[in-house]
Amino acid sequence: MSQLILHHYPTSPFAEKIRLILGYKKLAWQSVIIPMIMPKPDLTSLTGGYRRTPVLQIGADIYCDTALIADVLEKLAPAPSLYPSPVNGASRIVAQWADSQVFPAAMAYNFQPAGVADVFAGAPEAVVQAFVADRAAMRGGAPRMSLGEGTSTYKSQLRRLSDMLTEHPYLMGEVPTIADFSAYHPMWFTLERTPSVAGILDATPLLKDWMARMKAIGHGQHDKMKSDQAVEVAKNATPEDVSQLAFVDDHGIALGSEVTITADNFGLEPTPGILVAATKTRLTLRREDERAGTVHVHFPRNGFILKKVKS
Known part of the structure; x- marks a missing residue:
């Protein structure tokens, strides 16, 4: 290969x-x-x-x-499979939801002023403005979700994900699937890149434990x-x-x-x-x-x- x-x-x-x-x-x-x-x-x-x-x-x-x-x-x-039977289809649906719905809400929340200060700590203002302009161009001029909407939506999504962990260690069962990897990365940004606003995760301790299990997988060689x-x-x-x-x-x-x-x-x-x-x-x-x-x-x-x- x-x-x-x-x-x-x-x-x-x-x-x-x-x-x-x-x-x-x-x-x-x-x-x-x-x-x-x-x-x-x-x-x-x-x-x-x-x-x-x-x-x-x-x-x-x-x-x-x-x-x-x-x-x-x-x-x-x-x-190990990302799409194990019998949750192949369901795991893909949850993954698509996480990528398309959880991610934008999470980033609207993460990029509040305190989060921006975490991400760009010590960077010149010109660097921040260049990043903002670049992402606006990627959206084609479409407006971003507001902080208020992002916060309320993200909280709701975190509760739903936490509910999926009441009976087993991963979202779809006993092992990680594509759903776990897709749901993890927005929360990873909250916890690892914008720690000043990561308190939003405290209301869902099952998710925080799950995040620790996901992080332990590592990036390999x-x-x-x-x-x-x-x-x-x-x-x-x-x-x-x-x-x-x-x-x-x-x-x-x-x-x-x-x-x-x-x-x-x-x-x-x-x-x-x-x-x-x-x-x-x-x-x-x-x-x-x-x-x-x-x-x-x-x-x-x-x-x-x-x-x-x-x-």
């Missing part, structure tokens, strides 16, 4: 989700630290536009979005790699052959078409390329980059918009 290269930065909540999954599956990986905000020239050479964190690279194959990355890691290391080295890895590799994958046409767009793929709600930079695969669960673009060579960029179907480029 080619080496696993994770493009991330230490304070990224979604990256923490994948770092823990790598530790849970005992997979060795290479750590490439990327900037928190644009520009990200080496990452962009690989993805062609997608800039959300993290990104998983295996040779010349680039995997975007943690839902897809988790599926890729599951295929590489089926045991990893070594540092420079971002330009990762680009060179892609240049010297050949993407996986996707020509034999079953084509599922839900858009009326033929393979070989020039297309763009864009996230539907956050990080709205489009990725252009040639559509080379469309399965039930993922879309794959072929891209040519001067530095990275020929790469395949893979996206999950859920949460992304496929459009044909008008000639």
Whole structure:
């Protein structure tokens, strides 16, 4: 198996989700630290536009979005499973809820003034303003949830998650599933990155105990790699052959078409390329980059918009 290269930065909540999954599956990986905000020239050479964190690279194959990355890691290391029977479907539903509903409420709460002071302790004001502007651009100008709404929503979500732990140590039973890794990372940010506002967790002691169990999983074995080295890895590799994958046409767009793929709600930079695969669960673009060579960029179907480029 080619080496696993994770493009991330230490304070990224979604990256923490994948770092823990790598530790849970005992997979060795290479750590490439990327900037928190644009520009990200080496990452962009690989993805062609997608800039959300993290990104998983295996040779010349680039995997975007943690839902897809988790599926890729599951295929590489089926045991222990992120989707154990009989809670496979239910764990995916809870994971999607946590990523799309718990996370934004948690971050609206975390980024109150005291939390911002924790995250940017000692940083110049210009750094804070650059981060705020970058995240506003990622939202496409859409307003953030207010602190009041974030606080009340987050409290409600924490109570619901705590209720799932009254009978067993993890959300879906006796072992962690994708639901646990997805629910953990927003609370990880609260506890580890914004400790001044972490008192919100005191009302749910079962969750705090669960968080300690999740943290103990760790990140596994990893070594540092420079971002330009990762680009060179892609240049010297050949993407996986996707020509034999079953084509599922839900858009009326033929393979070989020039297309763009864009996230539907956050990080709205489009990725252009040639559509080379469309399965039930993922879309794959072929891209040519001067530095990275020929790469395949893979996206999950859920949460992304496929459009044909008008000639």
